[in-house]
Amino acid sequence: MAVGSDVVEWATAISTNRDNGRTIIFRYAKAFRSGFDRASQPIRIIIVWKFESDTGMPVSEEHQRMNEFEDALESALDQEPSATLAMVSTGEDLREWTYYARSEAEFAAPFDFAIIGMPNLPIEIHTAQIRSGAHTRDSRRGLRRSGTSCALAHLCDLWDIWIP
Numbered sequence: 001m002a003v004g005s006d007v008v009e010w011a012t013a014i015s016t017n018r019d020n021g022r023t024i025i026f027r028y029a030k031a032f033r034s035g036f037d038r039a040s041q042p043i044r045i046i047i048v049w050k051f052e053s054d055t056g057m058p059v060s061e062e063h064q065r066m067n068e069f070e071d072a073l074e075s076a077l078d079q080e081p082s083a084t085l086a087m088v089s090t091g092e093d094l095r096e097w098t099y100y101a102r103s104e105a106e107f108a109a110p111f112d113f114a115i116i117g118m119p120n121l122p123i124e125i126h127t128a129q130i131r132s133g134a135h136t137r138d139s140r141r142g143l144r145r146s147g148t149s150c151a152l153a154h155l156c157d158l159w160d161i162w163i164p
Helices: 060-079 104-115 134-145 150-162
Strands: 007-016 023-032 043-050 083-091 094-101 123-129
Touching (some): 043 104, 060 083, 060 094, 060 104, 083 104
Antiparallel strands (some): 007 023, 043 123, 083 094
16 A cells, blocks of 8 residues: 555545446545645646456456556655655546645656556546635535535545645
8 A cells, every 4th residue: 555654544435336336445545644734735636547347446467557556656756755645546447546746747757757667557647736715615515514425525534634
């Protein structure tokens, strides 16, 4: 499991799709080290690995490649700590890693180093600037008021930790 020096506690949540019975497993950072300044990493980077399976979960060989990728990236980021892994979700033919970084450029160098020598990876990378303020707080309140299932409840925890 990717640990990251800023994460001191991990949690998991499982969501089940009512229509097809498939599950999504979420692993997310629940607590961070004392003194961690989340505002120092205002860029959200989501790495998406798409795959196909009958169950929505990766087959053994693909799962192993995903873990090797995650381990290589975490090792590279440990050398150049510019980002924190906040959440990994697996299911419905996707694995997504959500990182928060100081900048895209500071994330790119360790990322490029991590994938040297790896065969082509079926990934997409999406980035966004984190928004704080009233809009984000209203989104959190809306999720809580709606009585969300486990599928979205973990987002409330993560938002409370990351977004001021």
